[in-house]
Amino acid sequence: MKKQSYIYKLLWLLPLVALMACSDDFLEKAPNDALDPSKIDASKAEELRNAIYAEIPGSDLVYQEGYADNGYSRNWWDSNGALIQTNAVSGSENFGYGEWNHYGDKGNSFGSIRTCNMLLAKLSDFDIDEDQANKLGAEARMLRAWLYMELTLYYGDVTIVERIDELYPDGVERNSASEVRNWILSELDEAASVLPVTNDKGKFNKAMAYALKARAAYYFGNYAAAEEAARYVIDKGGYSLYYAGSLSTEEQKDADFFAGLVDFADLGIDETAFIEGIFNYRNIWNVDYNSEVIVSKEYVATEDHGDFNRITSFLSPNLSEKQAWATIAPIQDLVDDYWLADGESTPAVPDKDTRADYYNGLRDEISTIQAGPDGDPSNPEDNLTFSEAVATIADELKSKPYMAEFLNRDSRLYASIVFPFSSVNTYFDGHYQEYNYSINNYGQTGFVWRKMSGGDDLVSVWGDSYHLSGADFPVIRLAEMLLIYAEAHTQTTGYDGTVTTELNKLRDRCGMPNVPNGLGKQQALDFIRRERRIELAGEGHRYFDIRLYEDGSRNGGYKGQQAASAVMQGQTYDPQGNPSALKVWDPRLMLMPIPTTSMDKNPLLKQNEGY
Template sequence: MKKILFYISISLLIIPASSCRKGFLDRAPLDAISDANFWTTEEQLTLALKALYANVKNNNTVAMDQMGDNSINSSTSDAYRIFGSGNFDPDLSSVNAEWVSQYSGIRQCNVFLANYEKATTVPQAIKDQMAGEARTIRAYMYMNLVSYFGDLPLVTTPLKIDELYGPRNTKKEIIDFILKELEEAAAQMQKEPQTKTNLGRFSKGVALGFKARMALYDSRWDVAEKAAKDVMDLGVYALYSTGKPAVDYYNLFTYAGKLSAGANKETIAARINLTDVSMHNISRETQVPDQASRYNPTKALVDAYLCTDGLPIEQSPLYKEDTYANLFVNRDPRMRQTILAPGAAWGGKKDGNPANTNAGIFTAPKFVSDKLGCVTITGYYFTKYVEVSTVAAVSKDQNDIHVLRLAEILLTYAEAKLEQNTLTQADVDLTINKLRDRVGMKKMDIAELAAAGLDLRTEIRRERRVELAREGQRWYDIIRWKQGSLLAADVKGMKKSLATVPSQVSNLAADANGYIIVMTGRQFVDPKHYLFPVPLTQIQRNPALAPQNPGW
């Protein structure tokens, strides 16, 4: 079998063949394959399989965090900002786009799975591996759909793009299918970690990890616990650490943490990005030097980080809010490696004065657009997922997008144990405290939490929020925890009194305590907003999808 890197980006499907290995892209799209002899060789199966990987979300994984309360886009037309606000109707085109894109990918997987066995000369072990990958990708797309829409048509055979799907299966039936499919896919695949010859390809750990995620989302705690432990017991993944607690967490999301660099054994599934092959624009959009940032951390996220004594800011004597810089002092080290702190390197300063040698060092937030620096609407900027060297260029970012990593698996295991009332200090040490050790944060101690009057469930959930910030998990967590009221709250930023240039914030709205009000008028109606509406366009095309989801 040829050793070919699996660069899983949609751009791969459209770049010229001359920019990669000869013949790599010299093919018709999967949807257009009509040659009865296509499904005969390993190379043909490989080409067909590669097309499926374009359905794994890339930079959308980062943008999806803006559906929750961790981040907000400066653009009021951003789809994820609209989703999070609750102010949309079933005819919103972005809702339909989610439905169509996922079912289109599912159809591609169905085509592959209906045909791969025709390659009778290909060793069965190779075909099984490929089928496991296709089944895992299909299950991943169903995970997205069921989380958004609940009841869905379950389609497992090839249908034409314009063919009606029939009535909806129940949410339980869909999730039962996903869990069974991932378990069987895991049995088909190798457990090998990412190597330079299989970058981007799914393995046993991916299927088991997605199974743990789906079970957690559906409160199937025993299933989530076992699947997470199965991943942990594979023995092929380890937290990324070079012994530098001040930077290791940050570096995981930069070029240093790319799978192709070889040092990262933590990431289980990722969208791979390489020079002039597949690149994105996240670093620039985060700290764009002449515009407003597309990704603005919220006060709610900033406040979530504990102080170094292990206490929330509301309780810790270490917390001070007298200056902007002091917000970052004595805080969980992941805060500085996620939220940009004064003194850190950044790319958001556009300075026409060549004598200013400190243009690359962040000092204070900027609220007024003059084309000379990145504007924030909350007073905060992200540094996580920012490769500073690429901010100045457009769409030249090669950071891998981490879809699933060991940290999430550890957090899933801890939460699943907690919800079954079986969580012990040994479990915390095996999971959460490994994450804290990486950054040099005080360990979580169950007895100490109780003595301080802190709720263990709240702290387990806090840990998930700060560790996985900007990784697309927050909205799903809010929904499954039935905390929809958080999405109805005003989005706020820093206290106006901390602004270096008071005149820049003087006209900004603020609450009674002086915190910037970035967005108001959000809503969350229970049970309506715990699901998206079935797209109006889809119901018009297929009346069997009715009735509409509750409240819509």
Template sequence: MTVEEVFENYTTAKRWLANTYMHLPAELNYMCGLSDTWARNPFTAGCDEMEIAYGGAASHYINNGSLNSSNSYSICPVWNECFMGVRKANIFLEHIDNTPLPEESNAVEFTEAIRKQWKGEAYFLRAFAYYQLVRTYGPVPIVDYVLPTSGDYTNIKRNTLEECIQFIVDDCDRAIEFLPVRFSGENLGRCSAGAAMALKSRVLLYAASPIYNGHTHFKDFVDNDGTHLFPISYDANKWNKAAAAALECINALEKAGHKLYDAKLPDYVNNYRDIYQELYNDEWIFWRNVEWYNHLDNCGTILSLKGFSILNPTQEMVDAYLMANGEVPITGYSNNGLTPIINSASGYEEEGYTTAEGDNGWSPAGIRKMYANREPRFYASINFSGQRWLGTTCDFWYTGKDGRRGAGSDYCKTGYLIAKIINPNANPSTGAGYTRKAWLYMRLAEIYLNYAEAINEAEGPAKAYPYINKIRARAGIPDLKPGLNKDQMREAIHHERRIELAFEGHRYWDVRRWGTAENTENKPIHCMNIMAGTSLQDDAYYERVKCEDRVFETKHYWFPIPQSEINITQRSLVQGPGWTEDE
């Protein structure tokens, strides 16, 4: 069947559009190995959120600095997958207007209204593919036509970053024009105008952020003809555009019935956990269904329940969660990251053990005090030694039933195991409790945070407070302190994003767009001393130790384009800043 024949019938045209959705990444596979194309996500463990105990994980290549133009496709095939999706969207948009309406006068399967809806979906899918390309590689070629499969590619070159951002925004606007804010029923899961507005909000926030907005690192990066590919100066007005897009998105979503998930309140722990477990709830904006993916739950389950125990939050991530009083427990580190600087106002205690159950039952008696009196999102997100899970306890010290001594190649490497996103009822030892899954790309809390960040930079803290405090209230912690200045509010918003959106695929990109990755990623990560300890209350286990060194150079703000793609264009497509053919 030729392409032209596909679009002679609306049924096969519909299948073509459905196939274009297949290039959306299902990013549930944190532990993806080299050349994994399905559910690819080396990014969550490729930043300071997590470590993967599995030695073949692609994230290790990011963390140890061995990413290069020859292996970048194997580490994560964003270039290939996204441009395949772009090509399919372009073919659809070029041909769908030729698809005839059914001859039956009462046919409802394909109408002019449905044609417009499908075009809106294609525009969004192309925009989302370009968003992934830009966040990964920076400026990329804009291909808004059907590129021949054979021909002269020597005219393919990068567009400027600002052209790429505008292209994504324009496609989002086209999608908004053709789509409803929210779908329901059999159309649930299709990209909507709400999703397009959310993507536009995110992309404009990125565009306003330091690395995208005249940063000194990249302002001198030019094409072969001398064209500057990044903005050469800072434009403060970009924050206004980002704020306006976020607020427009919030208003439209809330009018359509979207809201912060609150079905389990006042049980703040289970409520936060079930944002992910209760599929398609009112907070969700856009997602990809992945049906059954039991391997994720197995990787997030302790060894004694026949899990693999390899999704391991770093000590730094654990330290980031707030105390129950809303205070940051640790403000920094000394002694090469081994000694925490404790915020005395937080009530945090590094040593000693609790004598009674606390935190509404979420912190068991006898645990290390460093895990007591923490905010509800901590207990919904992190499993630690002594915490309960599926009728037993997590025993990560050396001789514990989930510890290193009795483990093989899979084990808990940091003394922590992810609880967020993991199904709390899935039991590998019995094979019971597994449920269908979806990867959530966008939810309302992110848009609140987008607006707060943008409006703080544009106008100051006043209008940011309500949106941050809505998130904190839903999490069961006090409001932000009044009277913060812009810099203090910026720090608070960055910290709130780190916690609220943890393990959802944001942190890797946030520290890069903020220009802070050279500080957060170019240093060791730490963990508990998993090679010590014979009981829950053995102090030797709770010694902070270095887990591994991590490497970050300026060039690591962007992935290198696969060298094979550079070669196809005979180098009209320039390699990323700082990268060479040998790297």
């Protein structure tokens, strides 16, 4: 059913686009008759343009959290994540190089690149004026650069193909990673020079090109270029951090629960700003085209165009009226890394066995309450539901040993992750979160995503068994630009007032205290990278982040606390002490293996080291 949903989301592409996107990979000895450009009518400019935008990544990006130390995807048929986490990945898998093979992983990027090249090749044939042709060409070049950015981050060296007639019947070698990365930045500069400040709704503009350049330059270790591009977006892009405004009735109930977990007076924290900050942050994913979103994947609440993940992939069964499988879930490591409410201290967390004792003790207490006065769980007359039982001790939860690790934490933890026994009124009125390890669809981590999940713009499909969402998925947002600027400026100049100014914008939005001043460079880099992990949790960046920090040629000379070799070690557990994600690091995991099928078709390809 998940694979079927992936297909449904692409059905809107017209047959000519489907033909291009699904043709044999042009780097894998595509036959000469695989695609005949002359069959594409010149009047199809807008259709081909829409095909370009169909290639923007969407909510499937969340599965990349399971490639690192933020998430866990337990099913091999959903994602390659567990294979990467455990160093078991091989040439049988694919990360955008060849044919699609898992729901949550990238498909054929070279097919998408061919779509971009097709539009570029046909521009002179379309019945459009020169300005429109130049604009469409810049849009195609920006998307093509985006695709190549992901390819080079996964594979290092990749082949640059800019023409549709380059079929390479005898195979083709890869361009070096440095050549590819310089070309990408140049392409984005060219696109930015042509794209308008304001474009058609949902289409690339000048600031979007600079935002993508900031991301690419950051990951390439070109901090001067990243700083400059991010600064342009911050100053001239016209974006602002999102603030939600008043709370709904259900949100207010959750807000009251969270307020009970924080000692505002003792910490000197503004309660109103903190509580509003939770929903300022969470609702970024619930309001389309809000002021913070730079680029988003557009969805519509229909069977063909809806988002499958917001409900089915991100939530556990108790949080949805329809199917919900928690197929990509946050793990304890991520929860532990959120700041305390002071915004700079690390929480004390119990060891596995102590945590399990605390959790099981609270769960047993609730089970006893559920059984009613007679203590007989088989007597329905006085039995309570799980949520009804939790409600009877809601005012006491703060004093329970298990809940101690959720007291006085960063507001973004409350906004981002549903943890056991927490209030979930925004999903079901009067409910609290239950966790059941024995049911796989609870995710086997103890947690599910609060940010990015749920919403009201839903449609029931496939025998009324599933919900699809029409809410768009932000792919690039202003917060990322602030973080890129902060880290890049620290690398090039140092941790100064311009850095703290940008970081404090994020803190103000979520009601958290200002960031510390006067940090040394290495201390500042560790701080900013952790702040980045917290702010961007779940959004698909972590896989690339920890490899950037690991790479001495890109990390500015400092690995730090968040590098892959430091964080990808050891078994993780759920709150009951059951095994969850296993993390194993090997230097070969800096790059992914080229798919065996691609190497079979292209004799000039050489496998990446270690595979």
